[in-house]
Amino acid sequence: MIRVNNLCKYYGDVAAVDHLSFTIEKGRILGFLGPNGAGKTTTMRMMSCFMPPSSGSVSINGMDIATQSIMVRKFIGYLPENPPLYTDMRVDEYLEFVAGIKGVQQDRIPKQAASVKARCGLDDVSRKLIGTLSKGYRQRVGIAQSIINDPEVLILDEPTIGLDPKQIAEIRTLIKSLAGERTVILSTHILPEVSLICDDILIINKGKMMFMDSMDNIRGKHDLEQLFLKYTYGGNAG
Amino acid sequence: MKNIWKIALKELKSYFVSPIGYVVLSLFSVLSGWFFFNHAQRFNSLVTFYMMSRQPETLNQLNLNTFVIVPMFQELLMLLNVFLPAVTMRLIAEEKRQKTIELLFTSPLYTSEIILGKYLSVLLFLAMMLGLTAAYPVILFVYGRPGPEIIPIITGYAGLFMVGACIASVGLFASSITENQIVAFAVGLSLSLLFYIISMPAPAVGGIMGDILNYLSLKGQFNGLANAFIDTRVIVYYASFSFTWLFITHRVMEGFRVR
Ligand SMILES: Nc1ncnc2c1ncn2[C@@H]1O[C@H](COP(=O)(O)OP(=O)(O)OP(=O)(O)O)[C@@H](O)[C@H]1O
Ligand SMILES: [Mg+2]
Numbered sequence: 001m002i003r004v005n006n007l008c009k010y011y012g013d014v015a016a017v018d019h020l021s022f023t024i025e026k027g028r029i030l031g032f033l034g035p036n037g038a039g040k041t042t043t044m045r046m047m048s049c050f051m052p053p054s055s056g057s058v059s060i061n062g063m064d065i066a067t068q069s070i071m072v073r074k075f076i077g078y079l080p081e082n083p084p085l086y087t088d089m090r091v092d093e094y095l096e097f098v099a100g101i102k103g104v105q106q107d108r109i110p111k112q113a114a115s116v117k118a119r120c121g122l123d124d125v126s127r128k129l130i131g132t133l134s135k136g137y138r139q140r141v142g143i144a145q146s147i148i149n150d151p152e153v154l155i156l157d158e159p160t161i162g163l164d165p166k167q168i169a170e171i172r173t174l175i176k177s178l179a180g181e182r183t184v185i186l187s188t189h190i191l192p193e194v195s196l197i198c199d200d201i202l203i204i205n206k207g208k209m210m211f212m213d214s215m216d217n218i219r220g221k222h223d224l225e226q227l228f229l230k231y232t233y234g235g236n237a238g
Numbered sequence: 239m240k241n242i243w244k245i246a247l248k249e250l251k252s253y254f255v256s257p258i259g260y261v262v263l264s265l266f267s268v269l270s271g272w273f274f275f276n277h278a279q280r281f282n283s284l285v286t287f288y289m290m291s292r293q294p295e296t297l298n299q300l301n302l303n304t305f306v307i308v309p310m311f312q313e314l315l316m317l318l319n320v321f322l323p324a325v326t327m328r329l330i331a332e333e334k335r336q337k338t339i340e341l342l343f344t345s346p347l348y349t350s351e352i353i354l355g356k357y358l359s360v361l362l363f364l365a366m367m368l369g370l371t372a373a374y375p376v377i378l379f380v381y382g383r384p385g386p387e388i389i390p391i392i393t394g395y396a397g398l399f400m401v402g403a404c405i406a407s408v409g410l411f412a413s414s415i416t417e418n419q420i421v422a423f424a425v426g427l428s429l430s431l432l433f434y435i436i437s438m439p440a441p442a443v444g445g446i447m448g449d450i451l452n453y454l455s456l457k458g459q460f461n462g463l464a465n466a467f468i469d470t471r472v473i474v475y476y477a478s479f480s481f482t483w484l485f486i487t488h489r490v491m492e493g494f495r496v497r
Contacts, residue, residue, distance in 0.1 A: 011497075042329060047342055048344045049342050050344050050495070051341070051497075070347075070348065071346075073345060073346040076344065078340075080337065080340040080341075080344075082340075083335040084336070084338040084340045084341035085336070085338065086248075086252070086338055088252055088255045089255075091251075093251075097248055098341065101241065101244055101245070101341075101342070101346075101347055102345050102346065103345075103346050145341070215482070
């Protein structure tokens with residue numbers, strides 16, 4: 001379970017994230033929506049312990065990201081906006097390195113790596129240099145590294161960007177199959193994708209929370225696109 | 239400790255995936271070989287000259303340590319000054335540019351482990367660089383009559399390693415303040431040169447100020463070691479020099495995280 005409490009991030013005087021508070025129950029998939037520059041990436045960077053909040057707190061499975069940071073990072077999987085890839089490494093080598101620093105036990109690494117490669121469709125490129133992969137394949141490697149430590153909490157920043165339609169469908173299935181035991185938060189601009197995989201929706205704008213509800217409540221009653229426009233552009237744009 | 243090793247191993251591998259490792263190792267040994275053979279050759283002519291002119295006292299004062307090894311060590315030091323910043327320039331700058339820093343910072347690693355791992359990889363690489371030059375003293379042992387003394391060679395290498403470790407810590411700092419490898423190289427090179435030549439005005443300045451400048455100089459501290467003169471203050475100096483720069487690097491990295 002993820003509990004976000006009055007989370008803020010200031011860049012100088014500008015509040016990129018402005019008193020966000022929400023909770024995600026264990027096993028749910030949260031769709032994190034908002035226009036460009038709304039503060040999604042900034043929020044996820046704080047949740048993943050990349051940068052400390054200016055104020056406010058996040059607790060993940062009861063542990064605080066500021067005071068128990070190293071503990072928290074052990075069971076988080078994180079796909080940043082730009083997949084963090086070493087272009088001079090081969091896919092296998094990279095996954096092995098990430099597994100190592102994420103604290104996966106040495107004897108479990110080969111099995112873990114094989115499993116994520118199969119899940120992300122990387123078997124054919126495992127010997128290739130990451131620098132020679134196409135954008136979509138790089139994205140897949142990025143997703144693969146985020147789940148290599150079997151994380152209990154998965155934070156995905158625009159996971160399906162750059163993927164082909166078949167791969168999008170596969171990653172969708174993958175994310176759905178990961179949930180259940182795990183908690184997932186993913187940001188995206190693709191609204192149909194949200195209605196297909198997410199259990200909850202959170203819309204933010206200019207760092208502030210605008211709307212949050214479960215997909216079950218929305219389905220049938222509201223159109224997601226209408227909701228998005230209403231809460232971000234006041235309903236009169238587009 | 240394990241984490242430090244994982245980072246170090248990754249960096250070591252990447253020295254040899256990119257050409258930087260091979261380029262630095264080969265240029266370093268070619269240039270140091272050039273210095274060595276010139277000194278050896280000059281030594282040879284000196285010996286021949288004094289033998290011809292029958293001056294046994296002067297001849298007795300000629301020895302391989304003073305005339306070949308010490309000057310070679312001085313020049314190796316200069317080469318380290320140039321080559322090590324080239325080895326360290328990408329270590330942190332490239333992580334920032336490629337955004338892989340986001341992976342390191344969200345993994346269960348302490349920032350100190352990341353820095354020490356990278357530092358360890360440079361130290362190992364430095365050991366390789368110095369290891370390659372060991373061929374030259376070996377040549378002197380095999381062909382020198384009489385051969386050189388071994389103690390000053392050992393202390394000299396220890397000194398080179400420690401000065402190299404100092405330069406590496408400055409280089410790592412330079413790499414932490416930018417995303418640009420060239421900037422990191424320029425800053426690293428300038429800083430390490432500065433600490434190399436900082437003692438230059440010491441004789442003119444004199445007094446306490448002169449002593450301080452001498453004390454701060456990487457080069458000045460090295461001279462004693464090259465002559466088998468071991469002073470614990472020197473070791474303390476090197477250790478605190480590296481520690482200080484690694485500490486500043488730590489601060490810079492943590493600051494980068496907050497922004
Ligand atoms: N390092 C930084 N320095 C200053 N301002 C920043 C920095 N990073 C982000 N911002 C600002 O913070 C705000 C939120 O950015 P963020 O990247 O979180 O948006 P986002 O919701 O992820 O947008 P997108 O959909 O385009 O990915 C933006 O106004 C951005 O300009
Ligand atoms: Mg973003």
